[in-house]
Amino acid sequence: MTMRQHAVSDDFLRPDSINAFTDALRGAKYNVDAVLERLGEAGQEGLTRNQTMPALDRLGDATDAQADLIRLFPLQQIVPRSRLAAFLDVPALIEAGVLGAIGREGIHADIDVRPYGFTDAAGEWSGWVAADPIPGMDSIVTRTRPNYVLGVSPASTSLAQLTVPDRVGSALDLGAGCGVQSLHLARHADTVTLTDINPRALDMARLTLALNGLDLDVRAGSFYEPVAHDSFDLIVTNPPYVMSPPTDAADRLVYREGGFAGDGLVRHVVREGASHLA
Incomplete structure (x- = not known):
């Protein structure tokens, strides 16, 4: 295969x-x-x-x-x-x-095309999310590709619940992965922009959006580089959460392991984000 x-x-x-x-x-x-x-x-x-x-x-x-x-x-x-x-x-x-x-x-x-649904202030929503198949099914161990794209996870649903649902003109999904947050943002933002450094993640996000009839602005690049001259009313991000990646880059999972130490990644997101808030 x-x-x-x-x-x-x-x-x-x-x-x-x-x-x-x-x-x-x-x-x-x-x-x-x-x-x-x-x-x-x-x-x-x-x-x-x-x-x-x-x-x-x-x-x-x-x-x-x-x-x-x-x-x-x-x-x-x-x-x-x-x-x-x-x-x-x-x-x-x-x-x-x-x-x-x-x-x-x-x-x-x-590709794992899986049903996804939620209820928000606008009512019930139902659709699908595209991502890579979950590894380790039935204890069958296979090598996880470095550009693996995670689907809906407890972290992504928690972020969606924590995001302020006020109506806004523009929103940024920073490090969008398969596009879960953008599905939520599209319910209360006039325009939504997605960014990710992983080309495969952007492919999955485009498929997720297409399956749900959404035409959003998808851009490739690291952190705020793809939106260097833009500002937004709302920024959400579910960034890599393992801050001590393996030494061998071939063993690093893009979605999970960033090249920062300690709180460096979160600090960068917050400090740089200030100049991108409208």
């Missing part, structure tokens, strides 16, 4: 391709509430331990579209091409880098 350097092709991000994919997800009721109900408490609890067996037991022999999407994405199982072809454009998803082929009949997910 080869590692792709970029998440999705630009062609796949066109509205017609994205709409076909999201229509299939909706048609299969691949949303937060329906998937949680399908997995049950045991299946959900198993996934918190990176164990798929309880969820697979819950799905049993079911071969409906929702069951196969759950197997394909959260459970990281190989699913027969013939079943997926009944409701997905499998060749297009393989070409885009979302899916991968194993032999003539097996299909696996190169």
Whole structure:
């Protein structure tokens, strides 16, 4: 299985391709509430331990579209091409880098497309987030790519809950990763700008935004460099949180390990942020 350097092709991000994919997800009721109900408490609890067996037991022999999407994405199982072809454009998803082929009949997910939802002052919201598959599923140890893109985590949901939800003209998602914070910001900011130093993270963010019908300003670069001449009403960031990275750069995870010591990274974000607040 080869590692792709970029998440999705630009062609796949066109509205017609994205709409076909999201229509299939909706048609299969691949949303937060329906998937949680399908997995049950045991299946959900198993996934918190990176164990798929309880969820697979819950799905049993079911071969409906929702069951196969759950197997394909959260459970990281190989699913027969013939079943997926009944409701997905499998060749297009393989070409885009979302899916991968194993032999003539097996299909696996190169990207984890997972339902995500929340409730805020504007009401309920439901959509999807694209990220790299969770490593270590069923205790299978594989090398994590340095440009690995984390999906929704307790840290990201905590930040979303802590962000002041006042209506603002402009917001900056600094180090956006897969774009979780931008989904929240788009609910109460007129314009949202995303930045990240990791090109793969920006690819995932673009896919996340496209899946949810959002056209936001995505820029590549470190910290405030991509917005050097811009100011914002609100800045949010979930920066790398391990401040003593491994000596070998090849073992450093971009999303997790920064090149600062002690509180240097947070100090830099706060001090530089002052000049970028409107």
